[in-house]
Amino acid sequence: APDIPVANVSAHLNQLQSIASGNGGNRASATSGYTASLNYIKGKLDAAGYTTTVQNFTYNGQTHANLIANWPAGPTGPTVMLGSHLDSVSAGPGINDNGSGSAALLEVALTLADRNPTLTKHVRFGWWGAEELGMRGSTHYVQNGGAAGVEAYLNFDMIASPNPGYFVYDDDTALEKIFKDYYATLSVPTEIETEGDGRSDHAPFKNAGVKVGGVFTGASSVKSSAQATKWGGAAGQAFDRCYHSACDTTSNINSTALDRNSDAIANALWKLAVGNTPPPT
Ligand code: PHE
Ligand code: CA
Ligand code: ZN
Ligand code: ZN
Numbered sequence: 001a002p003d004i005p006v007a008n009v010s011a012h013l014n015q016l017q018s019i020a021s022g023n024g025g026n027r028a029s030a031t032s033g034y035t036a037s038l039n040y041i042k043g044k045l046d047a048a049g050y051t052t053t054v055q056n057f058t059y060n061g062q063t064h065a066n067l068i069a070n071w072p073a074g075p076t077g078p079t080v081m082l083g084s085h086l087d088s089v090s091a092g093p094g095i096n097d098n099g100s101g102s103a104a105l106l107e108v109a110l111t112l113a114d115r116n117p118t119l120t121k122h123v124r125f126g127w128w129g130a131e132e133l134g135m136r137g138s139t140h141y142v143q144n145g146g147a148a149g150v151e152a153y154l155n156f157d158m159i160a161s162p163n164p165g166y167f168v169y170d171d172d173t174a175l176e177k178i179f180k181d182y183y184a185t186l187s188v189p190t191e192i193e194t195e196g197d198g199r200s201d202h203a204p205f206k207n208a209g210v211k212v213g214g215v216f217t218g219a220s221s222v223k224s225s226a227q228a229t230k231w232g233g234a235a236g237q238a239f240d241r242c243y244h245s246a247c248d249t250t251s252n253i254n255s256t257a258l259d260r261n262s263d264a265i266a267n268a269l270w271k272l273a274v275g276n277t278p279p280p281t
C-alpha cells in the first residue's frame with residue numbers, strides 16, 4: 001500500500017483550522033463552518049474523479065449534511081466503506097476530533113484516485129454530519145439503506161491525539177487483525193479500543209449487521225504509566241486534554257500518530273479492496 005504523505009494530511013488540517021477561524025471558531029454541524037468544510041473536501045474529491053453526493057437530512061429543525069464519495073472504477077458489487085465525522089462541537093474547531101480522521105480519509109481517497117489500482121471491491125467514503133449530536137448523519141445514512149452491500153465499514157474518529165495511544169476496534173476479528181498486523185510491522189504496540197465503544201459512527205453500521213473496524217488515539221481518558229512506557233507521552237494526563245474544547249486546534253495534533261494512522265488506513269483499504277494482480281506493463 002502507498003505511504004500517505006503526512007504533510008498532505010496536515011495541509012488539509014490547516015485548511016479546516018482556517019475554515020473554523022473564519023466561521024466563529026468551530027465547524028459544528030448545520031453551521032457555515034461545516035458547509036465550508038464539506039465544500040473543501042468535496043472540491044478535492046470531485047477534482048480527483050469521485051462521484052460525490054451530498055445527503056441532506058433534518059435534525060432538530062435544522063438541515064445537516066453527509067458527504068458520500070464513490071470511486072467509479074472497479075466492481076459495483078460488494079463495498080468497502082470508510083467514514084469519519086466532519087462536524088466539530090460548537091466549543092472549538094475540532095481538529096483532532098475529527099479533522100484528523102476527515103483529513104486522513106481525504107488524503108487516502110486522493111491517493112487511491114492517483115494510483116487507480118485494480119480493485120476487487122467497490123470503494124466508498126463517507127464524511128458524516130451531526131455525529132456530535134448523537135451520530136445523526138451515519139444513523140440517517142444507515143436508516144435509508146446505506147449499509148446495503150457494505151461488507152466492511154472502517155471508522156476514523158480522533159486519530160492524532162496529542163498524547164496518543166494506539167487503540168484498535170475489536171468489533172470484528174478479521175478487521176482488527178489488519179490493523180494489529182500493520183502496527184506490528186512498525187513495532188508499535190496496540191490495545192483494544194474501549195473508551196469509545198458505541199460512541200461513534202461505526203455503531204449504526206454494526207447495529208445493521210455490518211462488520212466494523214477502526215483505530216483511535218484516545219479522548220478524555222488518562223494515559224496510565226504502563227501506557228506511557230509502551231507509547232511514550234505523559235502518564236497521568238488525558239490522551240487529548242483539549243477534547244471538545246476551544247484548544248482542539250492544529251496545535252492539538254501528534255504528527256507521528258497522524259502519519260502512522262494515515263498509513264494504517266491506506267494499508268487496510270489496500271488489503272480489503274485492492275487486487276494483487278500487478279497492472280500490465
Ligand atoms: N465519538 C466521540 C466524539 O466524537 C469520540 C470517539 C472517538 C468515540 C472514537 C469512539 C471512537 O466525541
Ligand atoms: Ca506516511
Ligand atoms: Zn467529539
Ligand atoms: Zn469524534
Ligand code: ZN
Nearest residue numbers: 170193194197
Ligand atoms: Zn471495543
